Amino acid sequence: MPVCKEDLSPGSELDIIFVTGDAYVDHPSFGTALLARILENQGYRVGIIAQPDWRSTRDFTRLGRPRLAFFVTAGNMDSMVANYTVAGKPRKDDAYSPGGLGGRRPDRATLVYCTRIREAFKQTDIVIGGIEASLRRFAHYDYWSNSLRRSMLIDSKADLLVYGMAERSVVEIARQLSAGRRAGELQHIPGTLWRCRAEDAQSIQVIADTWPSLIQDDAAGLPEARLLPRKIQNLPGWEDLKDPRLGKNHYSQSFLAQHRNTDALNADILTEAYGPWLVVQNPPALPLSASEFDALYTLPFTRTFHPDYLEAGGVPAIEEVRFSLVSSRGCFGGCSFCALTFHQGRRIQARSGDSLVREAELLTRLPGFKGYIHDVGGPTANFRRPACEKQRRVGVCKDRQCLHPRLCNQLVVDHQDYLGVLRRLRSLEGIKKVFIRSGIRFDYLLGDSNGEFLTELCAHHVSGKLKVAPEHISPRALAAMGKPRPEVFQQFAHAFKNTNQRLGKNQFMVPYFISSHPGTTLADALELALYFRDQGGTPEQVQDFYPTPGTLATCMYYTGIDPRTGREIYVSRSYQEKAMQRALLQFRDPKNHGKVRQALETLGRTDLIGQGKQCLVPGAFKSPPGKPGADQKRHQNPKSRHRSSENRRNTPGGRGRSNHRTSK
Known part of the structure; x- marks a missing residue:
């Protein structure tokens, strides 16, 4: 099991230390646990510092200096969403903290953690990732301050940023660090952002030209995929984005370019200038094959929270996933308000039915299981395959959506594989009911000329609502x-x-x-x-x-x-x-x-x-009579109405979790 806080014996040295804004829950639905188990399986000695007290360096030094690097994440949720409502009010709870109590993570947790690590270990490499860093990898609008902020790679002073689903990336990073390279030198790893001086930009062209050879080993499980060199797109730079007259137009153009380049098979290399520096985004990591996805769920998770949290009543977030099955990742739904395509991508990756059955059998043996599987799904439950055959070969379309404004004529609507999985699960001994709660995309369902799925959904998989x-x-x-x-x-x-x-x-x-x-x-x-x-x-x-x-x-x-x-x-x-x-x-x-x-x-x-x-x-x-001036002022800085609360919140009695949800 990965080492947590004081579990480390004197004189031992860890290869990698994760710092996370979540309490430690050893379950595959928690990113830190999943990546730590993967690295442990590769032979690395891994430690985890969960929810450190960020007001000093004390907690950050508990496990000593890692041999290779610190990996830093705010946790499963963006720390600002976790800490504040849309109206700017501090939240009272946090499902990812012991006892569900808030105040255990700071605002902009990734930045704060990196600052403390640099204070304690000035020359140690820092790699940042997780949802907070992934969605802030380029210049971005920050609602809480009503302003633009720079790439988190720049503001955190980290050496490397990992975006998206990081299984492939972290293993390659660890391998390169073990070979003696520094994180700031790694320029070729898919799913990462790195920086260089503008005068060194020729290295970007070398990566673009040699990209097929760089990823050919990872593409072994995708024999139909076409691996091609990539173009380089220069996004509007920081000075352009801040221009008072045209900055918003530049920002819109920049975001569209980012939105069009989220697929591992056809994304270009993107750059963003900050004075003499360039932030460079490599194309996303290739999707996992079914066998690789399955292998993640064979790792020896304890599937519960760390025993340190028993006295506080545990970690509430585990209850949502304890008796649920993740069957897929990615979403081609294309909802404007959802960040999934920016983080997981539009291409669906699915586990095999055999893997899901094995995990279901494991659930029946866990303490507290009463015969009910609470969910079998992913971002959208009834997506179990890529939207069309073209996606398998060349990736998703850059300028067309699969479902909007209407179903694409190339879309393959097929629920048979999902139905087969559900039938196998509900036939297992010890399982009374298998529910679907992660959301059904109803326009996709209606595109299935065979009404079999809707009938079985209503007959077996709806818990009343x-x-x-x-x-x-x-x-x-x-x-x-x-x-x-x-x-x-x-x-x-x-x-x-x-x-x-x-x-x-x-x-x-x-x-x-x-x-x-x-x-x-x-x-x-x-x-x-x-x-x-x-x-x-x-x-x-x-x-x-x-x-x-x-x-x-x-x-x-x-x-x-x-x-x-x-x-x-x-x-x-x-x-x-x-x-x-x-x-x-x-x-x-x-x-x-x-x-x-x-x-x-x-x-x-x-x-x-x-x-x-x-x-x-x-x-x-x-x-x-309304007072639009006052309303607008309150809106522009939602935290300004709660400054005294904000100051009080930066203590262990602060605030917590969001209802923020994804698209279905």
Whole structure:
């Protein structure tokens, strides 16, 4: 088992030390544990410093100086999302901390950890990664300060940045470091960012020309793939991005180039200039073959949290995954508000059915298992294969989406492999029920001419309620979100209802919705409210749009431009309007009536205020004069309203986890 904190015996030396913002949970769903087990399996001696006290160097020196490097991550979640709500309020809990209590990780944890390591060990190599670093690998808009920030490779003063799913990358980095090279010298490893002086840029061209030979060993499991030299694209530099007149146009162009280059088989090499320095992104690491993916789940995980956390009640995040199975990674859904394509890529990687069955059999022997597998899925549960045959050979299309604005005519919709896995799992001894909770992409499901999957889904794999994510009902809003047209969701809702009636089951859908997404106006929010009025019910799940790095929607939010078209797009920025949009989506809640009336007056729809069946809220209301200047100021720096709380939060009694979710 990887060494944690004081488990190390005196005089021992570790090869690699991970520093993470999460409590240590030895489970394959936790990135630090997975990478540590992989390196341990390769013969490296690995230590883990989990949730160190960042106010001094003491915790960072507990395991001594590593022989090779420190690997630093903020954890499974972005530390700013973990610490703050979209309104800038400190969170009270953190599912990745002992007892679910917040305050165990600092803001911008990756940067803080690197600073402390440099104070303690000035000459030791530092490699950063994880979701926080991955989504901040280039210059990015930072919602919490309402400003642009530089590449995290620059700001952290780390030697190398690993982005995406890091299994291949960390093993190669460790191998090169063991051979005597320094992390800052590694320029050829897929899935990494490195830096060089502008006058040394000729080395980038050498890498581009020789790329096929650099990755041919990793491509052994992809015999159909075409390995070609790569081009070099120079993104707008830091000075261009900060230009007060054209900076947002440059940022939009830069993000589009990054968005187009996320596939291992066809991504170009990207560079970004910071004065005399260049940050260079190599193409992503090649996807894992099924056998390589399977092998990760044979490693000797204990599948529980470190015993140090027993007194605090354990680590809540394990409960979400303890009795679940990860069957795939990657997503070709293309939702604008989701960072998955930026981190995991659009190409689907799937484990074999045999691997999933073996893990399910293991789950039946774990303490506390009661016969229920809580989930079998990935970012999108019913994606189990690449979207088309072309992706296997040359990678995903750079300028076309698989599902939006409609299903691509090259898309292969096939649930047979997934159905086969589910049937095998539910037939195992000791398993009473196998649920699917990670989300179903309903437009893909409807593209399957064989209705077999929907029937078996309703018959065997819904725990009373099925979570789906239509997100909105306005065509304008859905186009900005990259989601299917409203009639597609209505068609699925009708099919789901009819299937359950035919099976004699009383099951329901729980739809997710987003308010204030770029491209969504107050009138669009009203359109959705009227849909709820006419259909009945109130949405249980409404989430305010949260601008986080790495998403197309955040680029829209910052620039007011849709990078896909180059056209201006409406963005709701004031706190007042965002509150009205959310209130409209839950207009039946009495505490929202004031804001709903205010929204209806703003839209000139006072006919919807009153006692009639067509009305959204009762009575009459005269909203007070707004103060857009104050609202805008609060919005521009969401933390400014909580400075005293922010200062108090930087103690062990601080804040925690987000509801931030991914696309389905």
